[in-house]
Amino acid sequence: MGFKSNYQGGTSIESPEALLLDLRNRKIEGLLSHQADVLRVYQGKMNVPDVAMELPTGSGKTLIGILIGEYRRRMQHERVVYLCPTKQLVHQVVEEAKNKYDIHPIAFTGSHRKYNPLDKAAYRDGEAIAVTTYSSLFNSGPFFDNPNFIILDDAHAAENYLVKFWSMQVNRFEHGNLYHQLLETFKHSMPLEQYQRMKSDSATPDDKGWVEKLPTPKFAQLIPQVIPLLDEATPGIDGLKYDWRVLRNHLRACHVYVSWNEILIRPIIPPSTTFIPFSSAKQRLYLSATLGSGGELERITGRRNIERIKAPEGWDKHGIGRRLFFFPETSGIKEESGQVMVNLVKESPRALLLVKDDSSEKYLMEWFNTNTDRTVFLAEDIERTKHTFTSHTNAVAILANRYDGINLAGDECRLEVMWGLPSASNLQERFLESRMSAQLLLRERIRTRLVQAIGRCTRSATDYSVVCIYGEDLSNRLLQHENLKLYHPELQAELSFGREESKQANSVEDFLDMYRIFLKQNSPEWRAADQQIIVRRQGAKQAPDPNIDVLEKAVSFELSYQEAMWSGDYERALENANRVTSLLSGDALKGYRGFWYYLAGCAAWYASQSNENFKAIAQQRFNQAANCTSSVPWLRKLVEFDSLGHVEDQDPYTPVLIERLEFELNKMGTTNDRKFENRVNEILSGLADQTDSKRFERAHVDLGRLLGYNADNTDEDGGPDPWWIVGDFCLTAEDYTETDGKKPISLYKVRQANDHPTWISKKVPGISENTEFVRVIISPSNSVESAAVTIARDVAYWNQESFVKWAHESIAVIRRLRLDFPGEGDEMWREKAIIAYRENGMDPLSIKERLKMSPISSLTILG
Template structure:
């Protein structure tokens, strides 16, 4: 039996029924030759653009591995529908594969080691997979860029309220006392009643202390018997206390904070793995998905997949007040595919498009594909597995940023704002989405991007840089066209020019794509790869309950993570704190918990320093109380490195150090303090928020201010005020502040009446006074009366946020 994949192709050429395959393309030949040379490597990734013949490559590689090893080789697809499509393709190439789904093999060729077994990711990764006990020689992961969500789903136990109503209520009742203790009983009640769409993370200490009760309820609730839950239950049943638990109004989700993929036998050193993909994941995302980087990436240079696209942003056009309504009008007469991140977003289209259920989807999609009318179909969180080439569909609407539909994804994005670590996954899903209606080099289509967060994400240079350069150019062209358009009619005109192959549009497109130059952006890629590797090792050791080794994995990257992203650093510190708690080190555990919650207010608080937080009148007092560390007995310590963390308030510090010290000062004042520009790439340098009052801070100390604040400086601050209004609608008062030299504005600048400026020295004085006040409180308070001492200090010093924000010694900017 031939082992060289090209020889397999040549030998089978007489048996092929696929009319479009007469010979291999140059890119396919290059890919096969390079893979054959590197076939003994354990992990090889083959990247071929949509339309470049990836399935044929997969067929030849998989049969080559079967012929070489005379063993069992698996080929993973995303769905049963794709298994059947792939089987048909393989058979058209003259091969005789086996398929496996619904617990049935189609023939004996796989068992006899004569052919590959085409099956689903679900069949391979579910907790009771029959393949765990097979002697697997190799696995081909088709559409490897889609594996992240599917693998995560198999480690996620979802208790859906509609399906397990009694179990859902019983689990909520376990955690209700905790929310009373930490002063969030109202929020928890709103979530349970469906009045609040927020996702809450249960503190892992509460999970650990109620482990036996939780497991008993889950068993009695039937999760070990229901087909929707029994496979993930197999993974999680002995590890509930080292999982994260999220609660929303409709679902309770139990899942590891970091998926222990490396514990699966498929990723051991004895098995070879080939990853087929049209969209290469970012290296950090690849590691989180498959626990390692490929030993070799093979990406032949081919123009396949570089389809012509007109990408429009209705929100960027003047006179368009509602981009959703504009999009509906633009596609009214066009056959259109609409992709949304979830069912809630999909429901926005129910007045004009079909919303098929999961069971109805295959039949509905085939009917849509065959239709010649202006039908519209909307699909939620389906970024792959839909092929609508050529005239089957020319118009695509992307409504809602594809940040993932699971509760952990929603929590990490909305509550923690882990924009940097999620960037490559989001970019990959965007590229996947674009490929649904654009397949071959000669294909073309129109894409409408709808929804504020989506448009904003794509407007940020570092996010654009995570996309292929060809697609970056298309987004840049579309943004320019949309901004120049004066309303719906202009957008409709250029849309029809594209669809009707107007020469003017074709000339503009060709010229722009040839002349446009994309400026490179630094994306912290090396650091993110390092973090991802540490997450994998942490998850492995934590799963084994080797808490000491797990702690080392996050400890060695913690400060680096904080330097890249405060939110990411807080996430690591939180789980590192829990790791120390499980190891019995209460002191370090509390330090890390407080460091985490001091930076990210949406992480759950540890309860212990105060007997009754419910009685505290303001969020500010609660946060200050939580800054203190209980040192044993009744002794209190001020936050570790408090004075050191405020050193950037002195002249001569770098801009980054000054901004971080301003953020830390806000934290120690008990405010929700963050650095939006650093963490999400947009917004003010520093933001302090509490009790519906915000300080919107632009730090100009350490930056060159040549005698006055310029029109550009003032305009930048105005933009950031708008950002705060958009992102924090609960804020009733915004105080825009330049922290820097107390000088006037230039003649061309027009500051608003509420803009002000304060020298850095004033913040330094406040910081020094705050450290001294903390020390005084720690010297005379005990945990039981800590809140009263905090109350007295805030009243005496005039530091209650409503007073401080009003009376701080800033001067009007004129």
């Protein structure tokens, strides 16, 4: 006979810790001591609106979150939503909760129209926790419209999911017609050179990496054109029509960023207080292995006053698992460094490759498919479950821009490869980093992403994996002293050990030997090595940047600024932006301070539309912004300088050259001199060659590119030899070097030089009617035909020997600048580089003045 009684009396469970004891079918004995400690601290914060828990990987984060959710569901009859970044993690959390903890949540993925009616009723009636993705909550018509308690797992990853709800991303390839219509609408609000970059179908890597921001006052004037355009275009585009509904009435609170790949419209910070399903919950609980500091969680979520529960005592020295780092590009094997990854993958049944972008993913996928017998898995292949990958014995998973959301524990994967730096994840971040030099703000975000990425294959205290690092920019972010000290002592020790061992590796086989020893965790060889890491750990100390505290104090005013802008209260927005700038003092925060001066100017400019008194304040703030950065020339053009006694900067070119120099230095890397010195040798030896004109021209082009100019060449008759362009400056050259110098420069050569501007204007994108052409002939000849002088139109002469000497001096300047190059976006380094360019005659205005003193008529005239 079955049980018949149906007693419904009330129950009282005093804590989540006590609840676990009643879950009789759980597969764990009980809580670990640190888990119990965290839960007891949480007991005192049950009614705090926003609580964050820092729980290192492997410390039982899922158990803590799901147990608290179940306790609140049972005892407070709350509707509980547990948010995960990906569908794969949704199913992983549900499976773990059921099989390990005897808690039975329900997975909700896909369209809410296809949710099971019984599952929907169970959630609404508070009978089960709903586990779903961030995007299931943050959309214009969520099923989860009134949760009482929200758990945000991997909260550090929440920004892209939150801000996507308040963002419109118009992709060049997915929304081609709309992208180009918007580009045409914005054409006259950006420099012509930038417009041409975006317009071109054959963009260079530098062009693709460039991001421009539409100045807010110019965008505001275009809003009457933008609204009808997007009203008409978006209804037929599923993804964009919902985004447009959210932003349409708040465009004045948004910013527009333009790149070759996409156009992004978004506010600075997600105005999450305006989204009722999120803001009306009784509590939001943020779970993360790395919460970050400096107010980052508040900026990510748009929530203020988030109370933090720190990592359990003792975790400040001890990390999770063991990682053995390889840095093949810093070893002595040079060109064979890539083979290390290939051979390691061959040694491993499964390997995880984390790459920074889609192009890297495509390249590696094609390479593995063509050159190996490996089965390649991409993100969509393991979205529902990772089982197909983890059960395979000859597989490699390649994931682009996915530094979290995949957990591979134990023997599921022992080899992880990181290919490139996971830096800016959206155009706003790229603008702040590359144009406004707000490195300090983004350094913490990037550090968090790196820590998360490194831990993908070490999920418990006894877990272990090799992490193989590729990319100079990534190596710098991990190994440079000012970056290394920011990490946990355990990770510092692992990185230092890996760097030293990699430097001493002289062959691919050396790395394979270390890998094989590492896999034998109980071997005497590895035990001795592990002891070295432990000793290093004891001497390491994590030292956050002292400016982090300033950023933390500023974040409350940043959120108030965003709220005021969203509601159209521009005077209050200006007041809060002023509070932010008053806090952001010091050189390290100069770039970010400049950005907030600009935002203050935008708020004042909007306020001036109804009150003229704010016009002078807008001018002052824009001028202060321009004084904080040399890399955004249009900032000065926002100011009416006459009334303030200023004159516009006469050199808008050099800051652009320095940004492009950064791109070149990043591409070659700074931890290893080989690529740089090989390139320099090619340039200088090519320029000294008087027998091979094509080699000279190739070197001439590459010298220009190294210095930051947009340099190129053509084989067409009548075209210039190399040309160097930046902004509205164009240096066009006729290289006449295949001579001993005794022949005079001919009429033909001068005629060609005369015609270069006409050819370039017709053939080269980005040339405006305002472009200033400087014509020059480079040659060892010291004489010129008299007829040539007669027709010469401001043609200058540059002696080849003198030009080569100038190239040597210029490269010496680059070499010195490279020694202390800290990475992209450091304003102090940029200012130093600008001064060096001007002092050494490498900037356009100096070159122009130099050549002005050396007309072709100054040579000996023959005939």
